[in-house]
Amino acid sequence: MATKLLISLCLLLLVLTAATAWRVSQRESMAEANFPVEGQIVEVDGIAVHAVVMGDGPDVVLIHGSSGNTRDMTFALAPILAENYRVIAFDRPGLGYSDSFNPDGETIVEQAEILQRAAAQLGANKPIVAGQSYGGSVALAWAVTRPENISGLVLIAPAAIPWETPLDAFNTIGATSAGNALVLPLITAYVPDWYVDEALNKVFAPQTAPEGYADHFGTGLSMRRSSMHANAKQRANLLAEVTELQPRYSEISVPTEIVHGTADTTVFLDWHAPRLIEQIPGAELIELEGIGHMPQVVAAPEVAAAIDRATQRAGLR
Secondary structure, three states: OHHHHHHHHHHHHHHHHHHHHHHHHHHHHHHHHHOOOOOEEEEEOOEEEEEEEEEOOOEEEEEOOOOOOHHHHHOOHHHHHOOOOEEEEEOOOOOOOOOOOOOOOOOHHHHHHHHHHHHHHOOOOOOEEEEEOHHHHHHHHHHHHOHHHOOEEEEEOOOOOOOOOOOOHHHHHHOOHHHHHHHHHHHHHHOOHHHHHHHHHHHHOOOOOOOOHHHHHOHHHHOOHHHHHHHHHHHHHHHHHHHHHHHHHHHOOOOEEEEEEOOOOOOOHHHHHHHHHHHOOOOEEEEEOOOOOOHHHHOHHHHHHHHHHHHHHOOOO
16 A cells, blocks of 8 residues: 555655646746747857847946846837837846856856956946946945946946845745756745736835836746756855955946935835945935836936936936
């Protein structure tokens, strides 16, 4: 009896594993079919970097946050900027359609380097660099480590000052090999769309995702196993990387604009912005009353205005 039960359980496990693998493949293929490459692939030493280029004028590079892709920037902000700038929106390594290249998680310095080199291949040698949330950390790394390749810096709700809250359980598990093998496939296969939409609205709180945003952004791209694993590893390493980078903020010499919502509960304005202002010479802070963590979407004109100010301060207008 025990042997039969064990055999039955093994068969059931095999069936569930096969069903999960099939469902994962279906959902990932559907996400990529519904939300294909928006722009072009630039190769940097054999590493693919996805870039969307639009408009004409001074160069502006846009860097998205955690779990994002170019579509976060091309929904609202990039089209506004493209009226006066040449905009380059990148997928960060491991996300969207850009390759992952560090099995331990790409550091913010590594990401800054590969995105800067990709921008240079596109003819943007000294762009204005704007990054949101995690992308703000990458933008800071770009300004600190590649000062000859930047004209101005715009930080949108940036994760900039070392924090005390622990890494959430999802990213803690997702960053591990075991989590990648056992947990992430279940999430990709079985988490329903309504749950993902609710999670998306929490990122926007106290606002909600604007009508059409989810259909443009393509949450399915972020729900792919490879994207979740890459994002989790990057998030797991971020605090140590920001802690190491922070003492060098005073080296930033380009015009810097910081845009931060007063109602942001993901990256708190009161913790990050005042300290950042003190450490970057000449930095200016724009507080957006009542705005949460996604100003690049819900307050795109205000973010565009900050980019205008950085451009003017840099003498590019």
